[in-house]
Amino acid sequence: MISPIGYSHYLILSAVLFTIGVFGVLFRRNLIIIFMSIELMLNSVNLALVAISKFTQNPDGQIFVFFVITVAAAEAAIGLAIVISLFRHKQTIAVDDINLMKG
Amino acid sequence: MWHDIIFWILAVLCVSCALCVVWQRNPVVSAVFLVGSFLALAGLYLNLSAPFLAAIQVIIYAGAIMVLFVFVMMLLDLHHPLDLYFRFTKLKFPKLIVLLLFSWFLCTLILATAFPLAAPQTSQGFTISQIATLLFSKYAFPFELTSLLLLIAMVGGVVLAKKK
Numbered sequence: 448m449i450s451p452i453g454y455s456h457y458l459i460l461s462a463v464l465f466t467i468g469v470f471g472v473l474f475r476r477n478l479i480i481i482f483m484s485i486e487l488m489l490n491s492v493n494l495a496l497v498a499i500s501k502f503t504q505n506p507d508g509q510i511f512v513f514f515v516i517t518v519a520a521a522e523a524a525i526g527l528a529i530v531i532s533l534f535r536h537k538q539t540i541a542v543d544d545i546n547l548m549k550g
Numbered sequence: 551m552w553h554d555i556i557f558w559i560l561a562v563l564c565v566s567c568a569l570c571v572v573w574q575r576n577p578v579v580s581a582v583f584l585v586g587s588f589l590a591l592a593g594l595y596l597n598l599s600a601p602f603l604a605a606i607q608v609i610i611y612a613g614a615i616m617v618l619f620v621f622v623m624m625l626l627d628l629h630h631p632l633d634l635y636f637r638f639t640k641l642k643f644p645k646l647i648v649l650l651l652f653s654w655f656l657c658t659l660i661l662a663t664a665f666p667l668a669a670p671q672t673s674q675g676f677t678i679s680q681i682a683t684l685l686f687s688k689y690a691f692p693f694e695l696t697s698l699l700l701l702i703a704m705v706g707g708v709v710l711a712k713k714k
Binding site: 451452453454455456457458459460462463464465466467468469470471473474475477479480482483484486487490493494497498500501502506507509510512513514516517518519520521522523524525527528529530531532534535540 | 553554557558561564565568569571572574577580581584587588591594595598599600602603606607610611614615618619622623625626645648649652653656657660661663665675676680681684685688689692696699700702703704706707708710711713
């Protein structure tokens with residue numbers, strides 16, 4: 448029989464999602480997919496915050512999720528604008544070819 | 551009982567969609583899988599009795615942010631050979647080691663905490679009015695700062711993406 452679902456399950460799920468996001472950031476070449484992986488990581492943190500908010504019976508965690516979603520929206524807008532600008536200059540979105548600041 | 555079944559279904563859906571996002575070659579298909587993952591997460595928020603956040607998740611993430619992603623993919627018009635842009639970087643061994651160590655570290659930390667394994671079904675979560683009261687009293691200043699952040703993001707996005 449499977450043990451009943453507790454907060455640890457939610458946190459482990461959150462850790463698994465975060466690890467998948469880190470995998471995407473480390474191993475993909477496409478800048479847009481890297482952005483999607485970052486969104487996945489932010490979402491996993493949101494899940495952990497909601498679970499802990501329910502565990503501690505404290506609504507502050509949900510407010511934090513609200514702020515994280517807002518910051519994620521701003522980050523997606525700016526990041527995609529940078530991608531467009533970069534594509535206009537270099538005609539590529541593969542991270543291996545973007546080495547302007549490598550020095 | 552239903553709580554457990556729904557959790558397992560949504561967790562499997564969420565993780566498999568996330569894996570598909572990372573493995574897909576075509577970024578548009580990845581975006582669709584990402585929407586699936588976000589919807590499963592919204593279901594998990596409902597399961598954790600946070601209906602407000604579930605609604606926000608569907609509206610902002612699955613709606614606004616994903617539309618932005620798909621629009622940008624359309625704008626970029628990637629007519630280059632797919633293989634050049636949509637494959638993995640060289641699978642370097644140190645990266646894999648770091649990834650495995652990281653996930654192991656996270657899981658041990660979580661299992662070392664004092665969260666009890668059984669979820670109390672009695673707690674009702676928070677009503678939207680409770681969250682709103684907190685947002686406009688204790689967190690009023692960060693809330694106003696958020697509006698400033700969104701304004702900066704809007705101006706920055708326009709300036710960065712504008713044709714010179």
